[in-house]
Amino acid sequence: MKKAVWAVLVAGLALIFAGSAMAAKNDTGRTVEQIKKSKEIVIAVFCDKKPFGYVDENGEYQGYDVYFANRIAKDLGVKVKFVPVEPAARVEVLDTNKVDLVLANFTKTPERAQKVDFALPYMKVALGVVSKESALITAPEQLNGKTLIIVKGTTAETYFSENYPKVKLLKFEMYADAYKALLDGRGDAFSTDNTEVLAWAIENPGYKVGIESLGNLDTINPAIKKGNANLMKWLNEEIVKLGTENFFHADYEATLRAVYGAESDANSIVVEGGKI
């Protein structure tokens, strides 16, 4: 009887996975008209990644991505519903139509572009590596044999596992845990987008960004469901239109200036009108 139980269990599991693999549905998400008609756009944002997407002490969504999201909703004439998302779930929420749009510091990569469609960029970043000032890491080769902390599903994870396989990766689901691990000395360094580590290092004396720009210069783009040409067209026109009024510089002043300091240069991060 035990054998029979196992056989049926395995068969059942196989069925479930086959079912999810066959999910090649042809729907491409909601069009602009459908969104307008429902009077609500659903946007996935981070809820714990200050200053890009976070929830403030009054329970309100704030940040660079959220500022942009609110403008999109205003220009569409609809309300916005924010859905909190973890980094690794950003493709999945689009794939399963849980949201119309992802504005969650989503770096455009060729791998991701196969699964979702990216509109014009609104920000640019490279990787940065932060470590203890007393044991500063200034070149990625120094990390060979050492432990590097990263967050699952970020570009840092793919970059280091492809280019520096000798680096031991300590992976976390959440940024809060990754930073805590670095402070607790569970790794020698932490790598993610340079904007993020730069802001963190300013506030944490004793830690310094030894590598400010690593890997390719990446762009951060709004992501939508694969094949949603209708929403893509509207988004790209919107981004170009916003460029003429320097919208993203205003966004920078409102959300990022306080974090990166008075001397920081908005042009090193902001992309206007989709032109790098």
Added chain:
Amino acid sequence: MLSSEILDAVSTSFSVFFQGKNFIRLLMGLWVTISIAAVSVVLSIFFGTIFGMIMTIKNRVVRILSKIYLEFMRIMPQLVLLFLAYYGLTRSLGISLSGETASILVFTLWGTAEMGDLVRGALQSVPRHQYESGMAIGLTNRQIFCHIVLPQTLRLLVPMSMNLVTRMIKTTSLVVFVGVIEVVKIGQQIIEGNRLKVPTCSIAVYAVIFFMYFFVCWVFSLLANILEKRQKE
């Protein structure tokens, strides 16, 4: 000198609760946790009791099927089940559940399996001669169940199911992965929001969350104690 420094550090790290609505937000998160757990627990006890009775039926097919269900729910990590309910159902069947519904569905399915096994164990632990004695004095099946089996089963079930209930409450912290903001996630938002200004606040936030969970689970074990005592009288 040193103690005043420690006091200072502690008071700064606890100061995050007085910013804006932070403490109320945390309590609201706890409410989300409790309500998801409560709905799932009530449904689990209801379906679990039925499932447990079904498991005692002496039929090969029924026994194999219920065994498969039980083992499946036990072996699969709750996180995987949550992903299957939230993303998997949408992908394979086109059914899109909200994060809350998916969580309640998974916790109910899991709770039903575990509760069912507890009920089965409790029912089967009632010795054969108890049934036979009941029959011998001319009780109907219904009377045997209500007056002989049920009281003995409940006495065994109460402490074991309280254990399951507290486990379910604690496991709700996984629902954040399907986009439900509950107490742990709000705690993390507060920590993240202050990570540059008050980096030490994580200890304070986690300490408060610890006491919140402790208090909720403690209430349940108090309840269980009262119930157990009442039964003994």
